[in-house]
Amino acid sequence: MNKTNENIKKCHKCLIKSNAANKLNFTELDELDESCVQVTFKASEIIFKQGALSSNIIYLSSGLVKIVIDGPNREQILKVIKAPCYLGIPTTVGDKINHYSAIALEKTTACFVDVSTFKNFIKLNSDFAYEVILDLCKNELDQFQRCVNLVQLQMHGRMAKQLLFFANEIYCSDEFELPLNRNDFANLLCSSREIVSKILSEFNNEGIISLNGKKIKILDKEKLQFIYQNG
DNA sequence: GCATTAACCACAG
DNA sequence: CTGTGGTTAATGC
Incomplete structure (x- = not known):
């Protein structure tokens, strides 16, 4: 886990902003920049862990990750997900504690955004909020699809x-x-x-x-x- | 019955 | 960690 915050105003220059982050204005990007830390992970490193307190929204800027949950009998891989994407909006916004873990499958870089900053954007910038909802909806549809496939x-x-x-x-x-x-x-x-x-x-x-x-x-x-x- | 599907076990590289 | 073969249980003609 290496911090890479040598770049000032890195969020402004970021070429792989999320659709949501693309809706932020200049001042908001400044705010994002201040509350955002980029971390790189090697394969098999844990990005966040089920049961741990979560106070960041995580945006994957590169790499591949598996989402794992502890089931009643054994651990279950929920999905494999590729950057660029948000990781764990539900687990950070929906509860104080992570309901699943994220583990890097290859070299991965992730931006940790302070959840209060993220929530502020949602409250104040409806375009941003809309993009976040869109992302959540697509994810849920994918999961429903995967669920029927697995069962049937x-x-x-x-x-x-x-x-x-x-x-x-x-x-x-x-x-x-x-x-x-x-x-x-x-x-x-x-x-x-x-x-x-x-x-x-x-x-x-x-x-x-x-x-x-x-x-x-x-x-x-x-x-x-x-x-x-x-x- | 008989066939198919898939889990579990054991053993071998 | 993987691949294979045998056994077994459940399910569907």
Whole structure:
């Protein structure tokens, strides 16, 4: 965790401002600047922890993160999320204490914004507030979608969907390296590492993907789409 | 019954 | 940490 606050007025110059932050005027950006600290994390470092007091809104400016919650029986990976995005608006605004943890999957940089500053923007700048709501709504829709998929699709369908998600949404490439080991990947899909192993090598043998450890190349996207839609 | 799906276990690189 | 094979339980023709 290295502080990188050598730049003065860094928020003004920031090229990856959130849609919300783009609605802030000059003075507000000054305020943001004063209440904002940028931190970098290495893979597997904890960005914030479930149960801890949360007094910051976190904006991911680069990197990849997994959101994890302690369930009744074991920990559950809720989702994998890519910068740029807000992290944990619900967990910071909705309660004093974090309801889930965020863990970096690769080198990640995050801006910690004081929650009172953030709340002030919401109260005083309706364009900012609207963008925040939009973001929250999109997230909720995504989660609903993921929820039905997990509950109603069989494993092959869930796997196909997840591979398509990594290719289309996260890496924007049909060739990528899984950011998770088999256990975590299984956890994300609500399954077991054994099944994940078996299905991946099945897809590999059928020429749908080419598999080499964590390196995956999607060879037949239509087939994956078909598997996702049919079972 | 019989087939399919997926979890759990054991064992091996 | 992974991959495979066997066993088992649940569910659906």
